Amino acid sequence: MIVCDIFNYHMSIDLKTIKHISKLSRISVDEKKAEKLAGDLNSIFEFIEKLNELKTDNVQPLTSVAETTLKLRDDQVKSKNLREQIIKNSPQENEDYFVVPKVIE
Amino acid sequence: MLDITKQSLSELIKNIKNKKLSSTEVTKAFVERSEKSKELNAYVTEDFSAAIDKAKKFDENPNLDLKLPGIPMAVKDLFCTKNVKTTAGSKILNNFIPTYESTVTQNIWNEGAILLGKLNCDEFAMGSSNETSFFGCVQNPIDKDLVPGGSSGGSSSAVAAQLTPITIGTDTGGSIRQPASFTGIVGLKPTYGSCSRYGIVAFASSLDQAGPMAQNVRDCALLHEVISSYDEKDSTSIDFKRNNYVRELTNNIKGKKIGIPKEYRVDAMPKEIEDLWKKGIDYVKDCGAEIIDISLPHTNYALPTYYIVAPAEASSNLARYDGVKYGFRADGENLIDMYEKTRSEGFGAEVQRRIMIGTYVLSSGYYDAYYLKAQKVRKLIKNDFDEAYKKVDAILTPSTPSSAFKIGEKTNDPVSMYLNDIFTVPVNLAGLPGISIPAGHDAKGYPLGLQIIGKAFDEQNILNIAYAMEEKINFKNKITDWWIK
Numbered sequence: 001m002i003v004c005d006i007f008n009y010h011m012s013i014d015l016k017t018i019k020h021i022s023k024l025s026r027i028s029v030d031e032k033k034a035e036k037l038a039g040d041l042n043s044i045f046e047f048i049e050k051l052n053e054l055k056t057d058n059v060q061p062l063t064s065v066a067e068t069t070l071k072l073r074d075d076q077v078k079s080k081n082l083r084e085q086i087i088k089n090s091p092q093e094n095e096d097y098f099v100v101p102k103v104i105e
Numbered sequence: 106m107l108d109i110t111k112q113s114l115s116e117l118i119k120n121i122k123n124k125k126l127s128s129t130e131v132t133k134a135f136v137e138r139s140e141k142s143k144e145l146n147a148y149v150t151e152d153f154s155a156a157i158d159k160a161k162k163f164d165e166n167p168n169l170d171l172k173l174p175g176i177p178m179a180v181k182d183l184f185c186t187k188n189v190k191t192t193a194g195s196k197i198l199n200n201f202i203p204t205y206e207s208t209v210t211q212n213i214w215n216e217g218a219i220l221l222g223k224l225n226c227d228e229f230a231m232g233s234s235n236e237t238s239f240f241g242c243v244q245n246p247i248d249k250d251l252v253p254g255g256s257s258g259g260s261s262s263a264v265a266a267q268l269t270p271i272t273i274g275t276d277t278g279g280s281i282r283q284p285a286s287f288t289g290i291v292g293l294k295p296t297y298g299s300c301s302r303y304g305i306v307a308f309a310s311s312l313d314q315a316g317p318m319a320q321n322v323r324d325c326a327l328l329h330e331v332i333s334s335y336d337e338k339d340s341t342s343i344d345f346k347r348n349n350y351v352r353e354l355t356n357n358i359k360g361k362k363i364g365i366p367k368e369y370r371v372d373a374m375p376k377e378i379e380d381l382w383k384k385g386i387d388y389v390k391d392c393g394a395e396i397i398d399i400s401l402p403h404t405n406y407a408l409p410t411y412y413i414v415a416p417a418e419a420s421s422n423l424a425r426y427d428g429v430k431y432g433f434r435a436d437g438e439n440l441i442d443m444y445e446k447t448r449s450e451g452f453g454a455e456v457q458r459r460i461m462i463g464t465y466v467l468s469s470g471y472y473d474a475y476y477l478k479a480q481k482v483r484k485l486i487k488n489d490f491d492e493a494y495k496k497v498d499a500i501l502t503p504s505t506p507s508s509a510f511k512i513g514e515k516t517n518d519p520v521s522m523y524l525n526d527i528f529t530v531p532v533n534l535a536g537l538p539g540i541s542i543p544a545g546h547d548a549k550g551y552p553l554g555l556q557i558i559g560k561a562f563d564e565q566n567i568l569n570i571a572y573a574m575e576e577k578i579n580f581k582n583k584i585t586d587w588w589i590k
Binding site: 013017018021022024025026027028029037040041043044047048049050051052053054056059060061062063064065066068070071073085086088089090091092098100101102103 | 200201202204205297298311337340341343344403405406408409410412413420424427428429430431432433434437438439440441442443444445446448449452457458460461462464465468475477478479480481482483484485487518519520523534535536561
């Protein structure tokens, strides 16, 4: 794990971290790709670290630019009988089900 | 009468309404020119014969009261079109045929327009040059081997090259305004919540907006009027009274207060862009507007903020591409192996990079340091604009820090590519409308754009300022048809 001081860290993303993120992202990476990604991500994060110049302790995070409350609507079914449409683009299906590699032994 | 494809959208509509042209004649003309222009690689999917059939059908019983009567139009391949392949520029969606239509494209067809085809774009709209597309880069009609900008690069190229009278793109950090600037056309990014996101392949949901790309401001106003609507299928769509943007279009901007933000004078900005900006200031002064110096102190933090917020949202949005429900699937030994191979083979390098950044900044132990921090800085950026708009009605800036660059010039340096969006990204972070208009050429003869940023929901005002400036600038795009043999 990388230990970092929140206001002043010069961190670097190592291959172990890349492997960890790749697992979380469900994207397989080989050694060569991992090295390239580590280089790219380090230069991007170096650029991102600029944010640490700003003190933001008393700032409320912005979660939505619109600043309106979401509209409520009646809980009604508006589209039905979509089974065929939903399954239409699947890479493999069988009798109205998506087919995936075997998950239970 | 001018060649059909040389006419603006407004001229074409007038000629169709006066029965000087039929929809079939117009559609055939754009199809023919598009077929001669394959070298630009602007299209991912052509739907030409269906378009001509639809035009013939329109002519049998033309409804001339519609806003886009029988007008052919190609759209960015990020909009889901029912029964027409929609790829988002990605291998992972290369076989995806939507069973539904996006709201903004539906609004366009409801007004009588006809789909010509789907236009190339950076993969999942992640890019500033159209070079991340699975379907290859697009040529800028201004010059060979020049990028058309991105991510709406097929769209900008197609409008500038007159393969379509007008189009729509999407803009998450500058993807309408930057390519418009690179190709000498007009591009509007509307206020967040103005146009529905339903049926648009999602990139970063708190930033994405669809908008028009056109040859002139009037055409741009007309298409904006058509696509902007409240939609209950998008929970962030906002129900406000929309203007009749064309009818209310005026070049009278006397007394308008226009802000000039000092922080946009960035280091290493070419002198010709500085000069263009000064010229823009003179133009609006000539129109009777008042110039006011303003400060947007957190401008320099916008790009780092964007490169946390956008990838974070993207990593979450793109989790759906798992090879199960739709799209490309790679074979795997088990379910996890299938997921990992599908995503590794199905996504291109830039998309993978951004998913990884997003996953990292949202991961346990880093969320506060990165994602929460970025949301706080985003608030400061929005506050800057709120403060400025107490003093001014709109803000004038350059659209980009440079003119179009060569294909391949920036592909090995992601950060230098990201810097292209320095003037456009703050607008998305604050959810504001921004328009880029062509304003001049650099020494190489490449177009340069100026951006007008408005208050939220004040599209009419920036359209009016753009309209007044357009008249003064009298820009002529220098396009030689070099790609037509």
